[in-house]
Amino acid sequence: MHPHDPIDEMQPATPGTLDRREFLKRVGGGVVVLFTTLPRFTLAEASPTPLPSEPAFNAYLRIGEDGRVTCFTGKIEMGQGVITSLPQMLADELDVAVGMIDMVMGDTDRCPFDRGTWGSLTTRVFGPELRAAGAQARRVLLELAGEQLSVPLERLEVAEGMVFDRTDRTRAISYAALTKGRAIARDVTTAAPTKTAANFKVMGNSLTRRDALEKVTGQAEYAADIRLPGMLHARILRPPAHGATLEQLDTSAAAAMDGVRVVQDGDLVAVLHQQRDVADRAHALVQAKYAVPKATFDDRTVYEHLMGMAPQGDPVAAGGDLAKGEQLAAQVFEETYLNAYVAHAPMEPHAAVASMEDGRMTVWASTQSPFGLREQLMSVLGLPEDKVRVITPFVGGGFGGKGRSGQGVQAARLARSVGRPVQVFWTREDEFFWDAYRPAAIVKIRSGLTADGAPAFWDYRVYYAGARGSEQPYEIPHHRTVAHSRGWGGPPGSHPFATGAWRAPAANTNAFAREQHIDIMAHAAGIDPLAFRLQHCTQAKFLGVLKAAAEQFGWKPGAGSGGQGVGVACGIDADTVVATMAEVEVDRSSGQVSVKRVVCAQDMGLVVNPAGATIQMEGCITMGLGYALTEEQHFRGGEILDLNFDRYELPRFSGLPEIETVLIDSQDPEPHGGGEPAIITMGAVIANAIFDAVGVRLFELPMTPGRVKAALDKLG
Numbered sequence: 001m002h003p004h005d006p007i008d009e010m011q012p013a014t015p016g017t018l019d020r021r022e023f024l025k026r027v028g029g030g031v032v033v034l035f036t037t038l039p040r041f042t043l044a045e046a047s048p049t050p051l052p053s054e055p056a057f058n059a060y061l062r063i064g065e066d067g068r069v070t071c072f073t074g075k076i077e078m079g080q081g082v083i084t085s086l087p088q089m090l091a092d093e094l095d096v097a098v099g100m101i102d103m104v105m106g107d108t109d110r111c112p113f114d115r116g117t118w119g120s121l122t123t124r125v126f127g128p129e130l131r132a133a134g135a136q137a138r139r140v141l142l143e144l145a146g147e148q149l150s151v152p153l154e155r156l157e158v159a160e161g162m163v164f165d166r167t168d169r170t171r172a173i174s175y176a177a178l179t180k181g182r183a184i185a186r187d188v189t190t191a192a193p194t195k196t197a198a199n200f201k202v203m204g205n206s207l208t209r210r211d212a213l214e215k216v217t218g219q220a221e222y223a224a225d226i227r228l229p230g231m232l233h234a235r236i237l238r239p240p241a242h243g244a245t246l247e248q249l250d251t252s253a254a255a256a257m258d259g260v261r262v263v264q265d266g267d268l269v270a271v272l273h274q275q276r277d278v279a280d281r282a283h284a285l286v287q288a289k290y291a292v293p294k295a296t297f298d299d300r301t302v303y304e305h306l307m308g309m310a311p312q313g314d315p316v317a318a319g320g321d322l323a324k325g326e327q328l329a330a331q332v333f334e335e336t337y338l339n340a341y342v343a344h345a346p347m348e349p350h351a352a353v354a355s356m357e358d359g360r361m362t363v364w365a366s367t368q369s370p371f372g373l374r375e376q377l378m379s380v381l382g383l384p385e386d387k388v389r390v391i392t393p394f395v396g397g398g399f400g401g402k403g404r405s406g407q408g409v410q411a412a413r414l415a416r417s418v419g420r421p422v423q424v425f426w427t428r429e430d431e432f433f434w435d436a437y438r439p440a441a442i443v444k445i446r447s448g449l450t451a452d453g454a455p456a457f458w459d460y461r462v463y464y465a466g467a468r469g470s471e472q473p474y475e476i477p478h479h480r481t482v483a484h485s486r487g488w489g490g491p492p493g494s495h496p497f498a499t500g501a502w503r504a505p506a507a508n509t510n511a512f513a514r515e516q517h518i519d520i521m522a523h524a525a526g527i528d529p530l531a532f533r534l535q536h537c538t539q540a541k542f543l544g545v546l547k548a549a550a551e552q553f554g555w556k557p558g559a560g561s562g563g564q565g566v567g568v569a570c571g572i573d574a575d576t577v578v579a580t581m582a583e584v585e586v587d588r589s590s591g592q593v594s595v596k597r598v599v600c601a602q603d604m605g606l607v608v609n610p611a612g613a614t615i616q617m618e619g620c621i622t623m624g625l626g627y628a629l630t631e632e633q634h635f636r637g638g639e640i641l642d643l644n645f646d647r648y649e650l651p652r653f654s655g656l657p658e659i660e661t662v663l664i665d666s667q668d669p670e671p672h673g674g675g676e677p678a679i680i681t682m683g684a685v686i687a688n689a690i691f692d693a694v695g696v697r698l699f700e701l702p703m704t705p706g707r708v709k710a711a712l713d714k715l716g
Contacts, residue, residue: 022386026109026110027062027070027072027110030062030063030064030065030179031062031063031137031140031141031144031175031178031179032061032062060072060073060112060129060130060133060134060137061090061094061133061134061137063137063141063175063176063178063179064176064179065176065179065180066176067096067100067161067174067175067176067179068100068101068102069090069094069096069100069101069102069175070101070102070103070104071086071087071090071101071102071103071104071130072104072107072110072111072112073086073103073104073105073106073111073112073114073126073130074105074106074108074111074112074113074114074370074371075105075106075114075117075122075126076105076106076117076367076368076370076392076395077103077105077211077394077395078117078368078394078395078396078397078398078402079395079396079397079619080117080122080616080675081209081609081612081615081616082117082122082123083103083105083209083210083211084207084208084209084210084211084609084612085123085127085608085609085612086103086122086123086126086127086130087101087103087210088202088203088205088207088608088609089123089127089130089131089134089203089608090130090131090133090134091201091202092131092134092195092199092200092201092202092203093131093132093133093134093135093137093138093194093195094134094137094138094158094161095138095158095159095160095161096160096161096175097160097161098202098207100161105392106367106370106390106391106392107370107389107390107391107392108370108371108374108388108389108390108391109389109391111370113371114126114370114371115369115371115372116368116369116371116372116403117368117369117398118368118369118398118400118403118501119501119574119673119676120573120574120576120672120673120674120675120676120677121574121673122675123608123671123672123673123674124574124575124605124670124671124672124673127608127671128194128670128671131194131195132191132192132194134194135192135193135194135195136191136192138158138192139192141158141163141175141178142156142158142163144178145163145173145178148173148177148178149163149165149171149172149173151165151171155167161174161175161176162174162175163175163178196669197606197667197669203606203608203609204606204607204608204610205609205610206609206610206611206612207609207611207612208611209612209615211394214394215394220394221393221394222348222351222366222393222394222395222396223351223352223353223364223365223366223393223395223423223425224348224349224351224366224423224425225393226353226364226393226423227423228353228355228421229421230420230421231274231353231355231420231421231422231423232261232272232273232274232279232414232418232420232421232422232423233272233273233274233275233276233279233422233423234263234270234271234272234279234410234411234414234422234423234424235270235271235272235279235280235282235283236268236269236270236410236424236426236430237269237270237271237283237286237288238429238430238433238434239288239290240290240292240639241290241292241293241637241638241639241640242433242496242497242498242638242639242640243292243293243496243637243638244290244291244292244293244638245290245291246267246269246288246289246290247289247290247291248287248288248289249264249269249286249287249288249289250286250287250288251264251269251271251286251287253285253286253287254271254282254283254285254286257273257278257281257282257285259273259274259278260272260273260278260279260282261273261418262282263414263417263418265413265414265417268410268413268414269286269288270410270414270424271283271286272414272418272422292637292638292639293637293638294637295636295637295638295639296637297496297637298634298635298636298637299340299341299440299632299633299634299635299636299641302341302440303338303440303442305494306440306441306442306463306464306490306494307442307463309490309491309493309494310463310464310484310485311484311485311490311491312484313461313482313483313484314467314482314483314484314486315480315481315482316467316470316471316481316482316483317470317471317472317479317480317481318479318480318481319476319477319478319479319480320457320476320477320478320479321478322457322459322478322479322480324457324478325448325456325457325458325476325477325478325479326448326456326457326478328448328450328456328457328478329448329449329450329456329457330448330449330450330451330456331448331449331524332446332447332448333445333446333447333448333449333517333520333521333524334444334445334446334447335444335445335513335516335517335520335697335699336442336443336444336445336699337442337443337444337445337509337512337513337516337517337699337700338440338441338442338443338699338700338701339438339440339441339465339508339509339512339627339683339700339701340440340631340632340633340700340701340702341437341438341439341440341499341632341633341635342437342438342502342626342627342631342632342633343401343432343435343437343438343631343633343642343648344397344398344399344400344401344402344435344436344437344438344502345431345432345435345631345645345648345650346396346397346398346399346401346402346431347396347397348366348395348396348397349425349426349427349428349430349431350366350402350405350406350407350424350425350426350430350431350434351365351366351407351423351424351425351426352364352365352366352367352405352407352408352410352411352412352423352424352425353365353411353421353422353423353424354408354411354412354414354415354421354422354424355415355421355422356412356415356416356419359383359387360383360386360387360388360389361377361381361383361387361388361389361412361415361416362388362389362390362391363377363388363389363390363391363408363411363412364390364391364392364393365390365391365392365405365407365408365411366392366393366395366396366398366402366407367390367392367395367402367403367405367408368395368398368400368402368403368405369402369403369405370390370391370392371390372403372405373390373405373408373409374388374389374390376405376408376409377390377408377409377412380409380412380413381412381413381416390408399502399503399623400500400501400502400503400505401435401436401500401501401502403500403501404436404498404500406434407424407425407426410424411423411424428643428644428645429643429644432633432640432642432643432644432648433640433643434498435498436497436498436499436500436501437495437497437498437499437500437502437633438488438499438500438501438502438505438508438627439464439465439488439489439490439495439499440464440495441462441463441464441465441506441509442462442463442464443460443461443462443463443465443509443510443512443513443514444460444461444463445458445459445460445461445513445514445517446459447459447476447517447521449521449524449525453524453525453526453527454525454536455474455475455476455477455521455536456476456477456478457476457477457478457479458472458474458476458478458479458480458481459479459480460472460479460480460481460482460513460514461481461482461483461484462481462482462483462484462485462506462509462510462513463484463485464484464485464488464489464490464494465485465488465505465506465509465510466483466485466486466487466488466505466506467481467483467506468504468505468506468507468510468573469504469506469507469508469509469510469511469571469572469573469680470483470506470510470514472514472518473537473539473542473570473572474518474533474536474537475536475537475538476536487501487505487506488500488501488502488505488506496635496637496638497635497638497640503620503623503675503676503679504573504574504676504677504679504680507571507573507676507680508624508627508679508680508682508683509701510571510680511569511571511680511681511683511684512683512684512687512701513684514571514684515569515570515571515681515684515685515688516569516684516687516688516697516699518532518533519567519568519688519691520697523691528557529567529568529688530546530550530555530557530568531557533546533568533570534546534547539577541572541577541603541664541666542570542572542577542579544577544601544603544664544666545570545577545578545579545601545602545603545662545664546568546570546579546601548579548601548662548664549568549579549580549581549599549600549601549662550568550581552599552601552660552662553566553581553597553599553660555568555581563585563586563587563588563693563694564583564584564585564586564596564693565583565584565586565689565690565691565692565693565694566581566582566583566584566689566692567581567582567584567684567685567686567687567688567689567690567691567692568580568581568685568688569681569684569685569688570681571677571680571681571684572677573673573676573677573680574672574673574674574675574676574677575604575605575672575673576602576603576604576605576672576673576674576677577602577603577677578600578601578602578603578677578678578680578681579600579601579681580598580599580600580601580621580678580681580682580685581598581599581600581685582595582597582598582599582657582685582686582689583595583596583597583598583657583689584596584686584689584690584693585693586690586693586694586708588694588712590705590709591704591705591706591707591708591709591710591711591712592705592708593629593686593690593703593705593708594655595625595629595655595657595686595689596657596658597657597658597659597660598621598657598658598659598660598682598685599660599661599662600617600621600659600660600661600662600678600681601661601662601663601664602617602661602662602663602664602674602677602678603664603666603668604663604664604671604672604673604674604677605666605668605669605670605671605672606668606669606670606671606672607663607665607671607674608671610663612674613663613674614661614663616674616675616678617661617674617678618659618661620675620676620677620678620679620682621659621678621679621682622651622656622659623651623679624678624679624680624681624682624683625651625655625656625657625682625686626649626650626651626702627679627682627683627701627702628682628683628686628687628701628702628703629651629686629702629703629704630649630650630651630702630704631648631649631650631702632648632701632702632704633648634647661678683701683703686703687703690703690708694712694715695715696708696711696712696714696715697711698711
């Protein structure tokens with residue numbers, strides 16, 4: 001993670017502390033493996049948050065007296081599949097069947113502290129920690145077995161949760177028998193080695209998603225499905241624009257309805273009823289007048305506004321001498337690339353249920369950061385840590401947008417006010433209004449080629465997106481990359497509404513600009529764009545994915561003609577390298593782009609669950625079609641103009657291309673991120689394929705039919 005793009009910026013959270021007795025009470029009996037310091041995965045890179053001064057007892061796992069293993073993790077399941085892949089990692093280290101592992105996820109009372117589920121960190125950072133915990137727990141169990149069987153540790157081996165004396169296999173004891181009737185807590189004092197790939201039995205195998213049956217049959221419970229006795233449904237009053245100030249409020253008509261409660265708690269105004277439809281009708285009767293600030297820019301003038309406020313840049317990478325590089329250049333290329341604000345638009349809007357009993361607040365929330373939400377609740381409600389619990393059920397998509405958890409705070413404030421459980425789930429209009437958008441961003445690139453067609457220099461500046469993915473993998477002797485914003489923010493007043501992380505934050509913007517500019521240079525040099533990349537990139541993983549994608553795709557130089565074209569792009573995110581190739585067809589009369597085929601090759605190191613990784617790649621490619629071709633938030637100052645899917649257009653299944661994926665067996669012993677990398681190249685690969693098809697460059701995302709047609713008309 002680049003220091004300019006911190007993953008923890010979405011949600012501050014401070015590791016809590018519990019005494020040993022309370023911690024064991026919460027996780028239950030059996031064999032519990034304890035850590036008396038926080039493992040490294042809990043602190044984000046470049047995080048200023050210190051470790052607590054007192055020991056924080058954390059348990060990753062417990063082996064019960066029935067032999068079942070419970071895995072505790074602050075990570076949450078939102079469709080990325082870690083509810084399946086994490087048990088695979090643990091099963092291999094513990095030598096138990098994966099079906100014997102139960103998952104407890106995102107419960108702040110029972111799980112180790114975790115900063116949040118984002119950044120493709122679960123598998124690549126938490127996964128190794130979980131494996132280490134499994135290996136250490138296995139050692140603890142071997143020690144217990146040695147005591148029970150009176151056998152030296154070096155003579156013991158494990159298979160399917162049974163410990164054997166390898167010299168006499170009749171002498172054996174199960175994990176279940178070791179824990180029966182006892183509560184055993186063991187502190188980890190020495191590290192146990194984890195297994196090598198040659199000894200894996202579970203990792204590397206494709207397993208069906210363990211939540212699949214629940215989800216396809218409707219049994220899976222999301223926050224909006226939770227019902228508590230006496231619960232009220234809340235509808236929140238939404239202002240007409242961000243920055244608007246409430247001047248007049250009349251709730252009398254709503255309050256007159258039978259059973260309706262009206263709450264005004266500072267800036268929070270809500271109507272509540274036991275039935276959601278009644279709350280909806282009461283909400284429609286609320287009369288409110290707001291003072292709305294005058295709009296000074298909109299979605300068309302935002303880039304000029306942003307450049308006028310651009311902060312000073314920070315260097316990301318540099319080498320050689322740019323002035324010397326310019327002197328060597330026979331051709332110079334200078335372009336500006338733009339991307340619009342983009343919504344997260346998850347299928348599940350934000351939802352939460354809050355209940356306060358005996359002075360203790362419990363909140364069930366669709367959140368990517370249960371511990372971050374707990375911190376917010378402690379602050380807003382003035383409660384100590386032991387009086388706040390956050391439980392995360394299944395989350396229906398997040399993509400970075402469910403790290404702020406505003407609906408959880410709303411529900412808790414209302415539950416405290418009315419003294420009853422309260423459910424808040426945002427309407428689709430609420431979701432679009434309160435979303436933290438991917439920021440509008442600008443990339444400016446100036447580059448050059450020598451007389452013989454080799455890269456001479458590269459001067460790259462990115463504004464507002466962030467530095468993630470801005471480094472280029474090519475051998476360019478004189479280069480500089482500068483990021484003019486930290487993460488996805490900007491100076492106060494730069495954005496008219498909240499901005500935040502959006503699946504592979506910054507990397508989509510940076511790949512769109514970089515990989516299209518590389519194509520411009522390749523075309524000017526008269527070299528096939530794949531060949532140009534292979535000539536000027538020496539990094540083995542990039543070369544590997546480019547060659548693998550080309551082989552699967554059947555790449556042919558100069559294939560574009562008659563409105564049909566092909567493109568290539570590559571990049572890196574979450575330590576995973578991808579190369580994507582696409583075939584498109586462009587209707588010259590309308591500007592409509594149809595993506596016919598996409599091939600993506602991915603080197604993600606150790607692949608824990610190939611089926612799960614493939615699904616994530618396919619999801620990234622599908623979602624990437626949206627930001628590339630259709631998704632764009634229109635606004636006027638703080639007024640959001642696209643509040644539902646009648647105006648905000650997502651990719652449709654009817655328009656999906658043929659998708660092919662290739663997972664590289666790189667022999668890398670460590671896993672890397674898989675939830676985001678394949679999305680980063682979609683804008684660039686489609687832009688490059690459009691150029692191959694009809695000879696026009698699109699410098700702004702999304703590449704709508706109107707923008708394509710305008711470019712074609714300009715071409716003549």
